[in-house]
Amino acid sequence: xxxxxxxxxxxxxxxxxxxxxxxxxxxxxxxxxxxxxxxxxxxxxxxxxxxxxxxxxxxxxxxxxxxxxxxxxxxxxxxxxxxxxxxxxxxxxxxxxxxx
Amino acid sequence: xxxxxxxxxxxxxxxxxxxxxxxxxxxxxxxxxxxxxxxxxxxxxxxxxxxxxxxxxxxxxxxxxxxxxxxxxxxxxxxxxxxxxxxxxxxxxxxxxxxxxxxxxxxxxxxxxxxxxxxxxxxxxxxxxxxxxxxxxxxxxxxxxxxxxxxxxxxxxxxxxxxxxx
Amino acid sequence: xxxxxxxxxxxxxxxxxxxxxxxxxxxxxxxxxxxxxxxxxxxxxxxxxxxxxxxxxxxxxxxxxxxxxxxxxxxxxxxxxxxxxxxxxxxxxxxxxxxxxxxxxxxxxxxxxxxxxxxxxxxxxxxxxxxxxxxxxxxxxxxxxxxxxxxxxxxxxxxxxxxxxxxxxxxxxxxxxxxxxxxxxxxxxxxxxxxxxxxxxxxxxxxxxxxxxxxxxxxxxxxxxxxxxxxxxxxxxxxxxxxxxxxxxxxxxxxxxxxxxxxxxxxxxxxxxxxxxxxxxxxxxxxxxxxxxxxxxxxxxxxxxxxxxxxxxxxxxxxxxxxxxxxxxxxxxxxxxxxxxxxxxxxxxxxxxxxxxxxxxxxxxxxxxxxxxxxxxxxxxxxxxxxxxxxxxxxxxxxxxxxxxxxxxxxxxxxxxxxxxxxxxxxxxxxxxxxxxxxxxxxxxxxxxxxxxxxxxxxxxxxxxxxxxxxxxxxxxxxxxxxxxxxxxxxxxxxxxxxxxxxxxxxxxxxxxxxxxxxxxxxxxxxxxxxxxxxxxxxxxxxxxxxxxxxxxxxxxxxxxxxxxxxxxxxxxxxxxxxxxxxxxxxxxxxxxxxxxxxxxxxxxxxxxxxxxxxxxxxxx
Numbered sequence: 001x002x003x004x005x006x007x008x009x010x011x012x013x014x015x016x017x018x019x020x021x022x023x024x025x026x027x028x029x030x031x032x033x034x035x036x037x038x039x040x041x042x043x044x045x046x047x048x049x050x051x052x053x054x055x056x057x058x059x060x061x062x063x064x065x066x067x068x069x070x071x072x073x074x075x076x077x078x079x080x081x082x083x084x085x086x087x088x089x090x091x092x093x094x095x096x097x098x099x100x
Numbered sequence: 101x102x103x104x105x106x107x108x109x110x111x112x113x114x115x116x117x118x119x120x121x122x123x124x125x126x127x128x129x130x131x132x133x134x135x136x137x138x139x140x141x142x143x144x145x146x147x148x149x150x151x152x153x154x155x156x157x158x159x160x161x162x163x164x165x166x167x168x169x170x171x172x173x174x175x176x177x178x179x180x181x182x183x184x185x186x187x188x189x190x191x192x193x194x195x196x197x198x199x200x201x202x203x204x205x206x207x208x209x210x211x212x213x214x215x216x217x218x219x220x221x222x223x224x225x226x227x228x229x230x231x232x233x234x235x236x237x238x239x240x241x242x243x244x245x246x247x248x249x250x251x252x253x254x255x256x257x258x259x260x261x262x263x264x265x266x
Numbered sequence: 267x268x269x270x271x272x273x274x275x276x277x278x279x280x281x282x283x284x285x286x287x288x289x290x291x292x293x294x295x296x297x298x299x300x301x302x303x304x305x306x307x308x309x310x311x312x313x314x315x316x317x318x319x320x321x322x323x324x325x326x327x328x329x330x331x332x333x334x335x336x337x338x339x340x341x342x343x344x345x346x347x348x349x350x351x352x353x354x355x356x357x358x359x360x361x362x363x364x365x366x367x368x369x370x371x372x373x374x375x376x377x378x379x380x381x382x383x384x385x386x387x388x389x390x391x392x393x394x395x396x397x398x399x400x401x402x403x404x405x406x407x408x409x410x411x412x413x414x415x416x417x418x419x420x421x422x423x424x425x426x427x428x429x430x431x432x433x434x435x436x437x438x439x440x441x442x443x444x445x446x447x448x449x450x451x452x453x454x455x456x457x458x459x460x461x462x463x464x465x466x467x468x469x470x471x472x473x474x475x476x477x478x479x480x481x482x483x484x485x486x487x488x489x490x491x492x493x494x495x496x497x498x499x500x501x502x503x504x505x506x507x508x509x510x511x512x513x514x515x516x517x518x519x520x521x522x523x524x525x526x527x528x529x530x531x532x533x534x535x536x537x538x539x540x541x542x543x544x545x546x547x548x549x550x551x552x553x554x555x556x557x558x559x560x561x562x563x564x565x566x567x568x569x570x571x572x573x574x575x576x577x578x579x580x581x582x583x584x585x586x587x588x589x590x591x592x593x594x595x596x597x598x599x600x601x602x603x604x605x606x607x608x609x610x611x612x613x614x615x616x617x618x619x620x621x622x623x624x625x626x627x628x629x630x631x632x633x634x635x636x637x638x639x640x641x642x643x644x645x646x647x648x649x650x651x652x653x654x655x656x657x658x659x660x661x662x663x664x665x666x667x668x669x670x671x672x673x674x675x676x677x678x679x680x681x682x683x684x685x686x687x688x689x690x691x692x693x694x695x696x697x698x699x700x701x702x703x704x705x706x707x708x709x710x711x712x713x714x715x716x717x718x719x720x721x722x723x724x725x726x727x728x729x730x731x732x733x734x735x736x737x738x739x740x741x742x743x744x745x746x747x748x749x750x751x752x753x754x755x756x757x758x759x760x761x762x763x764x765x766x767x768x769x770x771x772x773x774x775x776x777x778x779x780x781x782x783x784x785x786x787x788x789x790x791x792x793x794x795x796x797x798x799x800x801x802x803x804x805x806x807x808x809x810x811x812x813x814x815x816x817x818x819x820x821x822x823x824x825x826x827x828x829x830x831x832x833x834x835x836x837x838x839x840x841x842x843x844x845x846x847x848x849x850x851x852x853x854x855x856x857x858x859x860x861x862x863x864x865x866x867x868x869x870x871x872x873x874x875x876x877x878x879x880x881x882x883x884x885x886x887x
Contacts, residue, residue, distance in 0.1 A: 003107065005208065007144065010111045012204035014137070017118040020197035023871045026187040029127050029173060033134050036165065037118055040141055043157075044114075051148045051223075056231040059223055060239065062153050063232070066160045067243045071250035073165045077172050078257040082264070084176065091183045096864035189871050196874040203878050207885040 007048035014041030028080055028090045032073070039069050107147055114140035125185050127173050135166050150223040268316075269326045269343040272309045272353065273392040275302040279385035287378030299381030300364040303388055307357035314350050323349075325398065337458035342398035344462070347746055351595060352395040352527055355602050359519045360388050362726045366610055367511040369722035370617065380420060380509070387413035391520050395527060400449055400459040403528065407445070407492065410521045411438045417516065418508040427507040434501040441491015441498050448484030451476055461531060468534035478535050482542030485532065486549075489525030493579045495553045500812055502576055506568040510613030513568060518575050518605035523598045526582045530591040533750060537589065537673075544674050547587025551668075551682045554580025556809070558689035562696070563805035566623050567612045570697050574649065575605060577690060584683055585664045589673035589753035592743035593663045600648070600656035603737050607645035607730035614638040614719040614727065615701060620712055625697065630706035634716045637724045639702050641731035646698045648734040650691035651774040656738035661687060662770045663743065667752075669766060670759040684773060691777020699785040 018041060021034030043065055050058020087094050117136040124130050138161050145154035232240060279302040287295045317324060323346030332339045345353070364384060371380050390409025397403040412435070419431025453459055455476035456467045467474050489495070494502040505517050516522070529536065529546070536543050554577045561573035578601050585594035616623055618635050632639045648655040651662070665687065669680035706713055718724065743752060785791050795802050804810070861872070 003104075003148075006107070006111065007148075008208060009205065010114060012208065013115055013201060014118055016197055016200040016204065017115075017122060019200070019870065019874055019877075020193050021122050023189050023193035023196065023867050023874065024122065024186050026183055026185060027127055029169070030121075030130050033127075033130055033169060034121065036161075036169075037121065037134060037137065040138060040161070044141055044144065047145055047148065047150060047153060051150060056228070056235070059150060059153060059228055060232055060236045063156060063228075064239060064243055066156055067247065070160055070164055071246055073168060074250050075253050075257065077168060078254060078261070081172065081176065082257065082261050085261075086264075089182065090176075092866060093183075093187055095866070099862055099864035187867055188865075189867050192871055193867075193874075196871060196878065199878045200874060200881075203881045203885070207881050 004048050004052045008045050011041045011043075011045035011048065014038075014044065017041075026091055026093065028084060028092050028095075031092060032076060032080065036069065036073070039065065103147060107144065110140045110143040110147065113137075114144070123185075128170070131166060131170050131173060134169075135162055138162050138166065152223060152225045152228045155225075267326070268309055268313050269324060269345055269396055270328055272306045272313070272357070273343070273389055273396060275306045275309075276385040276388035276392065278302060280382050280389060283378050283385065284382035287382060292372075292377055295378045295381050296368045299385060300361065300368065302385065303357060303361040303364050306388070306392070307354075307361050310350075310353045310357045313345050314354060317345055317347070317350055323347075327398075331401070335457070337460065337463070339401055339459065340399065341402060342460075343396040343402070344398040345396065347749055348527075348531060348595065349395055351599060351742060351746070353392065355599060356388070356391050356395060356520050359602050359606050359730075360391075360515060362729060363511050363515040363519075363606065363610070366514075366613075366723050366726040367509075369720045370511055370613055371509060372720075374509075376420065380417075383413055383416045383420070384512070384515070387417065387516060387521070391524075394524055398460060398462065400452070400461060400464070403461070403531075404445065404449065407488075407524060407528075408442070410516070410524065411435055411442075411492070414438075414505070414516050414521055417512040418505045420508055420512070424507075430501075430504040430507040434505050437498050437501040438491045441488045444484045444486075444491070445488025448481050448488065451481050451484065455481075465532065465534045468538055473538055478539035479542040482532075482536050482539040483545060485535070486525075486529060486542065486546055489529055489583075490549070491525075492528075493522050493525030493583070494576050495525075495549050495580065495583060496556060497811075499553065499557070499576050500815060503569050503572045503808070506566070506572050510568065510609060510616060513572070514606045514609035514613070517572065518609050519602040522575060522579060523582070523602070526579065526586065526594055526598050529583075529586050530595055530750065533591045536586070540674065543587050543589065545587075547584050547668075547674055547679060550580040550583025550585075550587055551679055551686070552580070553577070554584065554686045555682050555689075556580075558686045558693065560805055560808050561693045562689065563802055565626050565806075567615065567625050567628075567697065567701060568609075568623060570625075570693065571605070571608055571612060574608075574690065574694065577686060578605070578649070581661065581664050581683065581686070584668055584679065588667050588671035588675045588679070590663070590667040590671060590743075591750035592746040592752060593660070593667055595746060595750075596742040597660035597664060599740075599742050600660040600734070600737055603730055603733035604645040604648040604655075604657055607641055607727060607734050608649070610723070610727055610730065611638050611642035611645065614723055615642075617719050617723070618716045619708065620715050622708065622712060625700040627708050627712075628701045628706075629704040629708070630702070631716065632702040635718045637718060638727065641724075641727040642702070643698060644731040645734050646694045649694050650777055651687060651770055652778070653771060654735075654738065656734050656736070658770070658774070659738035662767055665770055666763060666766045670755045670762065671753040672756045673753045675753075675756060684769065687770065688773045688777050691774045692780050695778050695781030696785050699781055703786070704788060 015038050018034045018036075018038030021037065022031050025031055025034065043062055046058060046062050046065065050062065083095065084090050114137050117133045117140065120133040121130050121137070124133060138157065142154045142157040142162075145151075145157055279298050282298050283295050287298070313324060323344050325342065325344045327340050327342040330338045330340050364381070367380065367384065371377055374380065387410060390406045390413055392406070394403055394406025394410060397406060415431045415435040417431075418434050419428040422428045422431075449459065452464055455474035456464050458464070468478065491498045502517060502522070506513055508516075536546075557573045557576035557580065561570050561577065564570045564573060578597070582594045582597050582601070585591070585597060614635065615628070615631065615638060618631065618638070619628065622628070644655070648657040651658045653659075665680060665683055667675060668683045669675050669677065708716075743750075783790070784794055807813075861868075
């Protein structure tokens with residue numbers, strides 16, 4: 001198979017693994033890291049298509065995703081820290097207060 | 101020839117380290133697995149000829165995001181042996197993973213467009229910056245606003261945190 | 267216009283007194299309430315003269331109510347000989363009773379309401395007797411039922427009295443069901459409800475293709491309800507809960523006679539229906555006897571008169587049953603006079619006794635309220651059938667035709683009727699004796715207050731007593747002969763006419779003597795009562811008919827109402843369905859709310875499932 005096909009598959013696979021990791025793991029920080037993995041999967045897909053079509057938009061978009069990922073992590077971690085401090089544990093199953 | 105071998109190698113590395121992320125217990129080791137995955141991705145980007153992107157991957161993701169992550173893990177000693185690795189949804193999650201993987205494969209197995217001759221484009225830093233700051237300057241500005249907002253938010257969170265603590 | 271005015275004047279009285287009467291004072295209410303019926307009476311007399319001069323019945327068509335199918339439904343009035351007799355009775359005796367009421371109801375706070383209802387009654391009764399089609403008659407029929415309900419339950423704060431009104435209305439409605447069915451059959455067979463047309467159709471050579479007996483019986487069921495025959499008689503004794511003038515007017519002279527009027531008016535149907543006529547005669551005779559036996563044992567003065575009314579109505583139906591329609595109307599006419607006089611006299615006695623109605627507590631009133639006594643005595647003699655008072659003539663004719671009519675007269679009928687006549691004389695003189703003779707048995711307090719009634723009451727009593735005395739000389743059957751031919755006499759019985767007359771006189775005198783003997787000396791009455799204690803208690807309890815109805819009808823209906831309709835139908839079924847739907851909604855919501863666990867990972871799992879599904883679907887489309 002050609003490059004693009006393979007890379008898109010890999011990207012999809014990374015995304016799936018990341019999503020599964022968020023669902024499966026119990027530690028909050030590990031969940032965050034799996035979310036980063038998801039972003040990376042998407043990034044890979046973007047890059048492979050950008051390389052294939054040869055336009056500059058692809059690269060620019062990838063760069064924007066980088067920036068957003070950085071900003072996101074900068075906020076997510078402090079929030080998570082506050083939450084962990086409030087609940088005194090990193091176990092996400094202790095955070096289930098919004099139940100109906 | 102060597103190019104495709106490397107490609108396969110880096111892809112396998114990326115997938116392998118991601119799978120490791122799923123099963124490893126210690127958060128620090130999970131972080132290291134993630135770093136490995138990211139580095140593999142950077143390698144892939146470089147192989148594709150997008151050097152600037154590869155550099156940015158290492159600089160931003162590994163250099164900033166993961167460093168922050170590691171720092172936090174070490175700070176709060178996230179080992180926390182009180183609970184197990186996996187939550188309630190291990191089985192459904194596993195099934196979901198397999199299902200999603202298969203569906204991806206199936207969805208993408210359809211029409212394979214003929215490999216059109218990709219115009220050899222230079223994705224170096226200079227052309228990239230030129231394009232970024234000329235055509236896509238709007239997004240550049242927006243992104244800087246986003247970063248400012250992020251900084252403000254981070255300070256706010258810290259302030260709230262200190263207020264909470266008294 | 268005259269006929270309509272006769273009916274509409276009392277209606278105007280109802281509206282005026284009903285709406286503004288209370289504010290305008292008693293004098294105004296009395297003026298309007300009595301004056302308008304008297305005016306109606308004058309108009310009735312004028313119409314009567316016009317009828318006598320011309321000979322043809324007066325007909326006035328007010329307007330067409332509906333026109334579809336064959337014939338239109340018209341609101342029309344007619345004034346022929348039968349209507350003339352009825353209208354004069356209704357307006358004449360009605361006006362007298364209105365005047366009496368001004369004295370009797372003097373101190374009642376509901377004075378204006380009383381006269382309004384009484385005028386309303388007159389309006390509906392006049393609709394009934396003047397109506398040309400069954401539609402107008404039925405409207406009047408229902409209307410007098412309504413007025414009766416309002417007047418029986420006049421003192422509605424007393425729950426028992428209100429219940430009596432309800433009982434009257436409901437029992438009437440049961441009869442009305444039969445009446446309606448009869449009307450439906452008639453309309454289907456003849457194509458119109460106009461009574462003239464119906465009578466013509468049934469009297470013609472080719473009568474309509476409907477069973478005259480069936481129609482006759484159905485209509486008679488309606489008459490049973492209104493005229494208190496077995497088994498629908500139970501409301502009349504309870505109706506004595508109303509003011510006494512009401513009992514006199516409605517439940518003696520006019521409303522209860524509506525059944526007799528209706529069957530007489532539709533006589534061509536009954537002439538073609540021998541089975542129905544026999545049934546009527548049998549029911550009439552049975553009712554007459556049944557009611558007379560109960561009257562012997564009653565102790566409330568008004569209840570005795572109530573059962574007496576039921577009994578006399580039975581006599582009228584015996585006459586109808588054997589084809590002597592004119593004679594039935596004759597008895598209706600004389601009965602109106604003496605029964606009204608008796609009831610109003612009873613009202614005078616009650617007034618004198620400060621409200622006491624139990625005859626066991628009366629006695630010795632003859633000298634103290636002489637006018638009441640005299641008029642009461644005359645009316646009692648009239649009802650017992652002592653010549654030459656009015657009752658003798660009409661009752662004798664009924665007995666004669668009960669024996670000899672070729673359309674159903676028989677010895678059995680005659681025997682029952684004669685026995686009943688004997689009982690009538692007996693219990694009426696018993697009443698006279700217990701009330702007016704002997705030593706006074708009342709408390710000192712009551713005795714002190716005994717006084718004669720005011721002129722408005724005694725004047726009316728005198729007039730009615732005169733009517734009871736000489737009214738019999740007006741030969742109504744002869745007057746009505748052009749409409750109702752007297753039935754032919756069975757062969758060979760012609761010679762028995764005089765003996766029957768002597769027999770009826772003898773019956774009346776034996777009854778008088780018997781009552782004198784037993785009740786002249788109260789100890790003899792007491793000893794008779796203890797000797798026949800078992801029979802006496804059955805009679806005093808009215809043969810337990812009310813209790814029977816209660817067990818057979820009222821209690822099962824209430825049980826069904828409560829357990830089937832309320833508990834099961836309404837609560838379990840309807841409420842249960844609604845509650846069940848609400849509960850279902852709540853439970854479903856509860857089940858669906860389980861998705862909201864607050865666990866982020868569950869939400870993401872669901873999102874993952876969604877993504878898988880979406881991708882699958884997209885790749886398959």
